[in-house]
Amino acid sequence: MDSIVKIKQVINSLEAQIQDEDTKTLGLLLTGLGEEIQGHGEAYTIVKMMQSIGRYLISRTSTAHPNTVPLLSSLAENLEILVSRQSLPKREAQEILTGSIQSFKSLKASIAVFSPLSKVEIEELKAVILSVDWEISNFTLQSFDRVISRLKEKMKSNKLHYTFLRIMHSIGGYIARNKAHADNNSINLLQSVFLDYEKLILNPEMLAEEKKQMIEGNIRAYNELKRGISDWTQTDPHPVSDDEDLPPALSHLYSAPAPGGSATLRTLTEMPERLENITPASAAAGKKKENLPPVDVMGDLFSPKTTPADELLDAIHLAELHGPGQQNPADNTPIGQEDGPGIKTFVPKRGGETPIPEIESRLDEFFNLDISENSITELPEVDTDGDEAVEAFFPDQIEPETEFIPEPESELLAQPEPESIPDTEKESISEYGSAIEPDLTMEMVPDDGIELIESAEHEEQTLLVEELKEDSAKALLERVKTILNAPSELSKNTIFTQTLEDLSQLDLLWETDTDKVTLIELLIGLTRYIHDLENAGQGNDLNEVSEETSALQVEDNPLEGEVQETLIWEGALPSETEDRSTEDNLPEDEFLPEEDSLVGDEIHQEYESEENVLEEEILEVEKAPKGFWGTIKSKFRK
Amino acid sequence: MYNKNQLNAIDNAIKNHLIATGVDHVIYMDMSGNAIAKHDNGKTALDSTAFAALAAGNFAAVDAMAKLVGESEFSLLFHKGAKSSIHFSKVNNDTLLISMFNKDISLGIVRLKAAEAIKEIIQAMAE
Amino acid sequence: MALINVKTREVQIKLVYYGPGRGGKTTNLEYINQKYRERIKTEMVSLKTHDDRTLFFDFLPFDVGRIKGFDVTIQLYTVPGQVKYNATRRLVLRGVDGIVFVADVQKDQRKKNIESLNQLYENLQTYNLDLFKIPLIMQYNKIDLRKSDIPTLSSQTLQKDLNGLLKAPAFEASAFTGGNVIPTLKKIISTTLASIQDQIF
Numbered sequence: 024m025d026s027i028v029k030i031k032q033v034i035n036s037l038e039a040q041i042q043d044e045d046t047k048t049l050g051l052l053l054t055g056l057g058e059e060i061q062g063h064g065e066a067y068t069i070v071k072m073m074q075s076i077g078r079y080l081i082s083r084t085s086t087a088h089p090n091t092v093p094l095l096s097s098l099a100e101n102l103e104i105l106v107s108r109q110s111l112p113k114r115e116a117q118e119i120l121t122g123s124i125q126s127f128k129s130l131k132a133s134i135a136v137f138s139p140l141s142k143v144e145i146e147e148l149k150a151v152i153l154s155v156d157w158e159i160s161n162f163t164l165q166s167f168d169r170v171i172s173r174l175k176e177k178m179k180s181n182k183l184h185y186t187f188l189r190i191m192h193s194i195g196g197y198i199a200r201n202k203a204h205a206d207n208n209s210i211n212l213l214q215s216v217f218l219d220y221e222k223l224i225l226n227p228e229m230l231a232e233e234k235k236q237m238i239e240g241n242i243r244a245y246n247e248l249k250r251g252i253s254d255w256t257q258t259d260p261h262p263v264s265d266d267e268d269l270p271p272a273l274s275h276l277y278s279a280p281a282p283g284g285s286a287t288l289r290t291l292t293e294m295p296e297r298l299e300n301i302t303p304a305s306a307a308a309g310k311k312k313e314n315l316p317p318v319d320v321m322g323d324l325f326s327p328k329t330t331p332a333d334e335l336l337d338a339i340h341l342a343e344l345h346g347p348g349q350q351n352p353a354d355n356t357p358i359g360q361e362d363g364p365g366i367k368t369f370v371p372k373r374g375g376e377t378p379i380p381e382i383e384s385r386l387d388e389f390f391n392l393d394i395s396e397n398s399i400t401e402l403p404e405v406d407t408d409g410d411e412a413v414e415a416f417f418p419d420q421i422e423p424e425t426e427f428i429p430e431p432e433s434e435l436l437a438q439p440e441p442e443s444i445p446d447t448e449k450e451s452i453s454e455y456g457s458a459i460e461p462d463l464t465m466e467m468v469p470d471d472g473i474e475l476i477e478s479a480e481h482e483e484q485t486l487l488v489e490e491l492k493e494d495s496a497k498a499l500l501e502r503v504k505t506i507l508n509a510p511s512e513l514s515k516n517t518i519f520t521q522t523l524e525d526l527s528q529l530d531l532l533w534e535t536d537t538d539k540v541t542l543i544e545l546l547i548g549l550t551r552y553i554h555d556l557e558n559a560g561q562g563n564d565l566n567e568v569s570e571e572t573s574a575l576q577v578e579d580n581p582l583e584g585e586v587q588e589t590l591i592w593e594g595a596l597p598s599e600t601e602d603r604s605t606e607d608n609l610p611e612d613e614f615l616p617e618e619d620s621l622v623g624d625e626i627h628q629e630y631e632s633e634e635n636v637l638e639e640e641i642l643e644v645e646k647a648p649k650g651f652w653g654t655i656k657s658k659f660r661k
Numbered sequence: 662m663y664n665k666n667q668l669n670a671i672d673n674a675i676k677n678h679l680i681a682t683g684v685d686h687v688i689y690m691d692m693s694g695n696a697i698a699k700h701d702n703g704k705t706a707l708d709s710t711a712f713a714a715l716a717a718g719n720f721a722a723v724d725a726m727a728k729l730v731g732e733s734e735f736s737l738l739f740h741k742g743a744k745s746s747i748h749f750s751k752v753n754n755d756t757l758l759i760s761m762f763n764k765d766i767s768l769g770i771v772r773l774k775a776a777e778a779i780k781e782i783i784q785a786m787a788e
Numbered sequence: 789m790a791l792i793n794v795k796t797r798e799v800q801i802k803l804v805y806y807g808p809g810r811g812g813k814t815t816n817l818e819y820i821n822q823k824y825r826e827r828i829k830t831e832m833v834s835l836k837t838h839d840d841r842t843l844f845f846d847f848l849p850f851d852v853g854r855i856k857g858f859d860v861t862i863q864l865y866t867v868p869g870q871v872k873y874n875a876t877r878r879l880v881l882r883g884v885d886g887i888v889f890v891a892d893v894q895k896d897q898r899k900k901n902i903e904s905l906n907q908l909y910e911n912l913q914t915y916n917l918d919l920f921k922i923p924l925i926m927q928y929n930k931i932d933l934r935k936s937d938i939p940t941l942s943s944q945t946l947q948k949d950l951n952g953l954l955k956a957p958a959f960e961a962s963a964f965t966g967g968n969v970i971p972t973l974k975k976i977i978s979t980t981l982a983s984i985q986d987q988i989f
Contacts, residue, residue, distance in 0.1 A: 159769035203773035207683055210767040268670075269898065271949045272905035273919070288943055291931050291960040291967040378982035381855045386974045389827060389852045 026056045027106060030073075031099050037080070037092045046081045049095075053077050065120040066105040072127045073098050079134070084180045086139035094130050098123055138224050139181060140174070145224055148174065152191070152217045155198065156210060164199040171195060186238055187220040190245045197252070212248050216241050496532050499525045503546065513550060514557035522550050663697065663786075670785030675700045678778040679760055682770060685745070686761040688713055689752070689782070692721070697756065707761065716759050720749055739768060750775045752782055792858075792988055799988055800861045801980050802883055806908050807890035808900035809841065809869030812929035815963035816890060817848050817864055820973060823966065824850070844868060845880045852977065858988055862977055869904070878911045886923035886980035888972055890963070891950055893930050895939035898949065905950055919954065923979040926951050926958035927972050932965060 033049045036042075053074045060066050076095055080087050101119045105111065140148075151167040171192045178184040194213045198205045219237050223229065503525050512518045526547045533539035663671070671689060675698060679687045685705045689698040694717035699709050720738065727735045738749035743764075748771050750758040758779055760771055791800040805813040814834065821832040828850040846866040851859060865884075867877040889908065891901040909919045928946045941949075943960055951958055957975055961968035 156767045156769055159767075159773050163769075203678075203770070203777055205770065207766055207770060210770060211765065214767075269902060269949065271952050272902040273909055273953050275906075276909070276953070288947060288958040289960065289968065289971065290943065291962060376982045376985065378978040379856070379985050382978050382981045382985065385853055385855045385860070386977055390824065390970050390974055 026052055026059065027099065027103050030056065031096075031103070034092065034096050034099055038096065041080065041084050041087065041092065043081075043084060046077065046084060050074070050077045050081055060106065063106070065116045066102055068120060069098055069102045069105065069123050072123060073102070076127070076130070082180065083139075086178060086181055088130065088134045088137045090130055090133060094126055097126065136227050138227050139178060139184065140224055144174065145221065149217070149221070152213060155195065156214065159198060159202055159205070161199075164195065167195050168192075168199070183223070183234055183238055184220075187216060187223070187241065190216050190241055191220070194245070194248070206248070206252055208248055208251065212244055215244070496529060499529050499532075503529070507546075507550070507553075510553045511557055513554045519550065519554045523547060526550065667785045667788070668698065670788075671698050671782050672700070674778040674781035674785070675758075678774045678781075679771075682774050683766050684760050684762045684771060684774070686759075687778075688716070688759045689756065690717065690759065691756050692717055692754075694718070705761075712759075716747075716749065716757065720751075720757055737772070741768075748772065748775065750779060752779050753786075758782070792984070794988075796859075797857055798859045798861065799981075799984075800863060801885040801977070801984075802863045802865065803886045803888065803976055803980065804881055804884045805864065805866040805888045805890055806877070806881070806904070807869060807927075807929075808892055808897060808904040809871070811869060811890045811892040811897070811901075811904075812927075812961075812963040813866040813869065813890045814846050816888070816927070816929075816961075816969050816972070817846050817866055819963055819966045819969045820864070821848055823970070841868070841870065844876060855981070856988070860981065864973075871903075874907060874911070877907075878914060881908075881911050882915060884912075884915075884917070884922070885984075886925075886976045887919075888925045888927055888976050889950070889956075890927045890929050890961075891946055893928050893940045893943075893946065894933060895941055898941055898945070901946070902949055923976060923983050924954060924956040925972055925976045925979065926954070926956050927961045927963075927968070928958065929961045929963050931960045931967065932962040 030049065030052050033045050033052065037045050037049070053070060057067070057070045057074060060070060073095060076091060076098070080091060080095075083091075101123050105116055105119060138145075147170050151163070151170045154163040155167050157163075171188055175185060175188045175192060178188060191213060194209050194216070198209055198213070219241055223234060223237065503522055506512055506518060506522050513522065526543050530540055530543045530547075533543065675687045675689065680700050680702055683702070686701045686707050686709070687699070688696050688709055690696045690713045694714040696709055696713045701707065723738055724734060727733065734751065740747045745761060745763050746768070748760045748762070748768065750760070750772075752758050758775055760775055762771055792798070805816055807813055817832060818834070821828060828848070830849050833847040845868065846864075848864040849861060850864075851861050853860065865880050867873075867880045887908070889905060891897075891905075912919050912922065926946075928943055930940070933940050943958075947958060957979070959968045959972045959975070961972060963969055
């Protein structure tokens with residue numbers, strides 16, 4: 024038959040060399056033949072056997088048992104006989120079939136105990152693995168690599184063997200790369216994988232299930248090792264001890280340490296407990312989160328898997344160009360270069376200069392939350408530029424009659440541009456807006472910048488009329504004081520209006536003296552407030568008000584020094600604690616009376632004492648130089 | 662004689678390279694059998710005085726054998742046991758580094774680590 | 789560089805917290821921001837990954853008020869610490885006026901501290917700035933770990949490793965609990981201002 028002839032041809036070529044092409048062709052031919060002679064009894068059985076052998080050949084190719092192809096050949100012969108000689112007696116046919124079956128079975132048995140690797144090859148493999156165990160050097164590792172690669176090539180059709188070899192090869196590669204720093208377990212694993220492999224080879228009759236379990240176990244162990252190694256390398260694989268000599272930083276620049284004093288080291292002996300996040304501002308700012316929500320859009324920057332986001336990140340960070348202007352970082356403006364009108368840029372130099380005391384005191388103040396740390400009786404330093412500093416805190420032109428339109432309650436995103444220079448005060452005021460409770464809205468105080476308010480031209484006139492003013496001032500003041508001593512009177516509209524008028528007049532009288540003007544403003548505000556409160560049936564800040572008026576009285580002879588003295592306030596100061604949660608929720612005209620306590624350094628700053636008079640909210644704004652008065656006014660004018 | 666810095670360096674070299682890898686005992690000693698530095702992993706006990714004395718003798722004997730077969734010295738002196746093994750390394754003409762380790766660690770690794778430790782020790786001595 | 793507007797009487801200085809990854813730079817700023825929330829009032833910009841690594845930088849601007857008639861604004865920045873993001877670090881350093889170097893006292897960070905500082909020197913060079921001249925404070929952070937099992941470096945070692953040549957004022961600190969965070973900040977502000985005070989005050 025044609026097909027049988029073809030089959031024989033293929034088998035011939037297989038005898039020379041087992042190639043994939045041929046085995047596949049054989050398989051196809053045999054399948055075809057099987058269909059052809061389905062009913063044929065003995066011949067069909069032989070074809071089935073051949074098909075089975077064919078499949079084996081396909082899977083094993085060159086590692087198939089050496090008797091495979093010869094058997095195929097003889098089976099093909101037998102088949103031909105059975106098919107071609109129709110008149111063959113039954114007994115003969117049976118004999119042929121029996122013979123074929125026997126041969127087939129014996130091949131099967133041989134295959135079962137067949138090891139694809141020769142003894143020599145196994146010894147060789149053992150040798151290289153042991154040599155690596157004994158000595159990790161390029162020589163041993165190269166030999167190892169050579170042997171394993173060869174075996175891999177040979178066994179690539181046998182999945183089981185190939186996997187074992189792959190695992191061993193990979194471990195070997197790892198050891199070769201890391202040498203002394205290779206994980207101990209890697210060599211141990213190499214050993215154990217080899218032992219299993221050896222077992223597999225020496226016991227080819229091992230059940231498929233067993234073999235499967237063995238290889239799976241080894242794969243698991245290998246993956247574990249891999250995991251262990253990657254964890255390990257994420258921390259510093261070269262842990263350095265404290266005492267080990269590492270070249271100090273920057274030592275490549277200078278050979279010997281610069282002469283001069285040693286660097287001061289400030290130790291930390293007590294560590295405070297981590298502060299609870301109880302700031303009310305943050306509660307208020309809960310509307311606006313301080314940090315981005317933990318949406319893992321970017322993922323872990325170091326996770327081995329890269330998402331498109333990771334790649335983008337890397338592109339951003341690792342790109343050469345970050346944007347315009349980055350290419351010329353060295354183009355530094357020299358010291359004192361004028362960038363624009365009145366704008367200079369400086370490059371600070373660590374010149375070992377001691378900071379002027381104002382710097383230190385300002386910082387101490389700003390960062391001092393504790394009242395106990397500072398002495399409250401400490402007088403403020405009399406600044407030679409006292410005027411400037413004092414007036415700096417007050418806006419230059421307070422217009423008491425101006426209607427202030429409160430801003431709508433909104434979250435002001437205070438993220439000022441780092442480089443921007445606010446042209447007007449307005450912008451800088453808005454910066455403070457965000458953390459302030461909604462009811463304390465900021466309004467814009469028209470202001471032309473901090474310049475000496477008292478233009479010289481007014482001074483003469485002021486001096487002349489001063490005497491006159493003093494008398495009327497006294498009178499007015501007295502009246503106001505009387506009223507304020509009995510604040511319940513303020514509920515009456517007539518008295519209220521009168522008081523306001525008095526205060527306005529005082530304001531006018533003292534318009535050249537900003538300190539007094541400010542105090543008057545306060546009083547006006549207070550008066551209104553009390554009026555409202557009284558009408559609402561509450562009232563509290565009596566002491567403060569009367570003390571304030573006393574202060575004003577003493578101030579009849581304005582002298583710079585006195586300003587400071589009279590404004591030192593030792594009572595009725597709400598404490599500035601971080602627990603301001605209540606304030607956040609305060610509706611407009613209400614506040615909770617706070618206990619009298621002392622706020623440390625605020626007191627002894629010349630320009631801050633005014634704050635002490637009143638509400639807690641003001642203290643929050645305490646360092647807002649320009650918008651401060653605006654705040655108070657807006658607060659009270661509602 | 663060894664000054665404090667040198668001794669510290671030697672200690673560190675041994676700890677970082679050998680003990681850290683899992684070696685059980687390490688002795689840095691002179692050829693007379695005196696231990697200069699001793700380290701262990703805290704788990705196994707060893708009579709280090711006797712050990713050092715015997716090690717010195719052993720090394721001297723093997724060295725003599727080397728000369729007899731025409732070698733100036735042997736590069737590997739290693740005794741393998743069922744559970745514990747010993748590895749000898751010559752640091753210089755006067756001193757030896759002995760490592761004792763169990764079957765969890767391969768000889769190949771121990772040899773490499775010992776070589777690293779010795780490099781550092783020699784460096785420390787040069788200063 | 790310090791920006792001084794003599795007309796509006798404002799001074800702005802830029803301070804950068806620099807150091808190896810996970811050393812505590814962001815924690816410093818977070819502590820400052822939280823503790824002085826009332827006074828700072830401005831938002832802190834913090835770009836972080838899921839596990840709290842700084843992505844680009846953290847930014848916290850605030851006014852300390854008036855000094856000698858000038859409003860002083862401080863801009864605090866941190867840089868991403870991961871080794872591979874040096875270009876970003878360099879970018880953030882642009883125009884810096886003062887630096888706080890936050891070192892990690894953990895023993896296994898020793899090398900990273902040194903490498904980071906060396907790299908800082910080079911990064912500053914690209915702007916013609918000299919680490920030896922720019923206002924600088926060293927902070928040895930995570931000092932709270934001294935009480936734990938984690939091995940830490942002694943301040944002596946840190947000084948030798950990092951500060952032997954620079955001789956900058958140094959602070960032990962625990963940013964997480966806040967220890968010495970403010971003193972560090974005050975010191976860098978005052979040192980930086982002092983270096984330009986002749987020009988303004």
